[in-house]
Amino acid sequence: MDGVPRTANISIALRSFDYISANLKISHEEARKFSNHRYLINHEQKCAGQNVLLLLFVKTSPENFERRQAIRSTWGNEVYIEETLGATVRVLFALGLHPQPVQRRKLQRQLQEENERYHDLIQQDFFDTFHNLTLKLLLQMSWTHFYCRHARFLMSADDDIFVHLPNLIRYLQEADKAGVKDFWIGKVHRGSPPVRSKESKYYVSQEMYPWSIYPDYTPGAGYVLSKDVASKVYQASLTLNSSIHIDDVFLGICANAMGISPQDHVFFSGEGRAPYHLCIYNQMMTSHGHEEDFHELWRHATDPELSLH
Secondary structure (H helix, E strand, O other), rough: OOOOOOOOOOOOHHOHHHHHHHHHHHHHHHHHHHHOEEEEEEOOOOOOOOEEEEEEEEEOOOHHHHHHHHHHHOOOOOOHHHHHHHHEEEEEEEEEEEOHHHHHHHHHHHHHHHHHHHHHEEEEEEEHHHHHHHHHHHHHHHHHHHOOOOOOOOEEOOEEEEEEEHHHHHHHHHHHHHOOOEEEOOOEEEEOOOEEEOOOOOOOOOOOOOOOOOOOOOOOOOEEEEEEHHHHHHHHHEEEEOOOOHHHHHHHHHHHHOOOEEEEEEOOOOOOOOOOOOOHOOOOOOEEEOOHHHHHHHHHHHHHOOOOO
């Protein structure tokens, strides 16, 4: 099928990283220490009894209300997608607790009010910080496994990226008809080395990760998994050391342990921002760094007669 990646012969490349997953294996009891966080806000019935094409988790922080509002009124508009493309998409915002006590109390009250209105927040009781991003990944994988495993695709996205949902949904509908398996697409990072500078927020120590390169992975800004891959990643996360705080790297380690390799898609921008060009935006799936212009991009995405300025 044109446009949908086929599974390549990747067994040799994957075997080269087998020693990594083998050395990071831990017991189920140890793994539960990382993933056994309590839900503070949950919606167990969000997907129940529905024919969900795409479960879309947006990684957000408690204070980012304006970003969530912009997403709800643009590319996260479930009703628009259902009515115009005939696809059921469920959009949820994944978050933890604000790390500062005074702000936490104020924001929790606001989050409860926001959730009562929109019914789309999923919150656990870990501190919402950069170094807990892997906990946010585990939240998404665990929630999907227990409450929405029938969704044919799972997407994880940052709250400052623009997702061209009409393009993405048409692409996934085609992929679904083709019955794709082992499907993991995004902007692929291959052969990336760990950052050893202690000044960097991406610093990973030799003790934590003694190897010279990471398995292939897609940046956490935006990627899509088929439901079989989401299930395999969840299963792998139950037996691997998730104290590596870089969530997209940990996803790559989990997928590699299950024999899954990502496939690069040119219209996923990763951490980058797609250039403002009509031809690009007519085909794009994601572009990073757009919290200020969601509405302009959405108008273009839903009315092809409009031009970008």
